Amino acid sequence: MYKLVLIRHGESTWNLENRFTGWTDVDLTPTGVSQAMSAGKLLKAEGWDFDLCYTSVLKRAIHTLWYTLDEMDRTWLPVVKNYRLNERHYGGLQGLNKIDMAKEYGDEQVLIWRRSYDTPPPALEADDPRGQRGDRRYADLAPEQIPLTECLKDTVARVVPYWEQTIAPSVKSGQRVLIAAHGNSIRALIKHLDGISDADIVNLNIPNGIPLVYEFDDNMKPLRRYYLGDAEAAAAAAAAVASQGKA
Ligand code: DG2
Numbered sequence: 001m002y003k004l005v006l007i008r009h010g011e012s013t014w015n016l017e018n019r020f021t022g023w024t025d026v027d028l029t030p031t032g033v034s035q036a037m038s039a040g041k042l043l044k045a046e047g048w049d050f051d052l053c054y055t056s057v058l059k060r061a062i063h064t065l066w067y068t069l070d071e072m073d074r075t076w077l078p079v080v081k082n083y084r085l086n087e088r089h090y091g092g093l094q095g096l097n098k099i100d101m102a103k104e105y106g107d108e109q110v111l112i113w114r115r116s117y118d119t120p121p122p123a124l125e126a127d128d129p130r131g132q133r134g135d136r137r138y139a140d141l142a143p144e145q146i147p148l149t150e151c152l153k154d155t156v157a158r159v160v161p162y163w164e165q166t167i168a169p170s171v172k173s174g175q176r177v178l179i180a181a182h183g184n185s186i187r188a189l190i191k192h193l194d195g196i197s198d199a200d201i202v203n204l205n206i207p208n209g210i211p212l213v214y215e216f217d218d219n220m221k222p223l224r225r226y227y228l229g230d231a232e233a234a235a236a237a238a239a240a241v242a243s244q245g246k247a
Helices: 030-045 059-071 098-105 107-115 152-172 183-194 231-245
Strands: 002-008 052-055 079-081 177-181 212-216 222-227
Touching: 002 030, 002 152, 002 183, 030 059, 052 059, 052 152, 059 079, 059 177, 098 107, 098 231, 107 231, 152 177, 152 183, 177 183, 183 222, 222 231
Parallel strands: 002 177, 052 079, 052 177
Antiparallel strands: 002 212, 212 222
């Protein structure tokens, strides 16, 4: 049997301010730091250890990995960073407050923007300063590969090849893997792994800073997934994420 641990970063400054974040590179809040440290303590207490870590190129996920690994005395582990694990690009919503948007456009429209599978938020203009096309960390990508908006389907299209070509082979080779990523890049991976329908994925929300364990059979078919620690607390935290876009 193979195992994998996923963790959404701890609370970010824009999670706290309830702003759409996407590819904007904001840091953790003190609460986010302490969530990451608690995750590390929990993993250590339950006897988890890792050989290899993956994360995005966004500091809220990178720093979550730092604090989690530090609690485990594992900051020396190899960490592979790749933009394919970035959060879903939130387009023209990046920086805007989720409740303000719900007041202006209605809860239902905000739910479509946040959770529908194939309806993207409005796109950024290519020269919008909130975009990433001049950002050196994406210099290996052609400008048109750097999104101006993404729906979850677009995020699946960049996350799943990275899973299949890079992460899954490392798990299958026997490496114990930890992934620190984002609400929607994790939803994209779960949709793929568990074969969740386009309609049902709307109801899946990922809480900050709680380790999520996957178990796979010998053919990397998922057997089960569960949150470490208090399951009720994880469910309550996921429900709180769901309500962040309601007026
Ligand atoms: C949040 C997710 O991403 O927001 O981009 O605003 O996981 O990096 O904090 P994260 C964002 P929702 O899709 O839950 O609104």
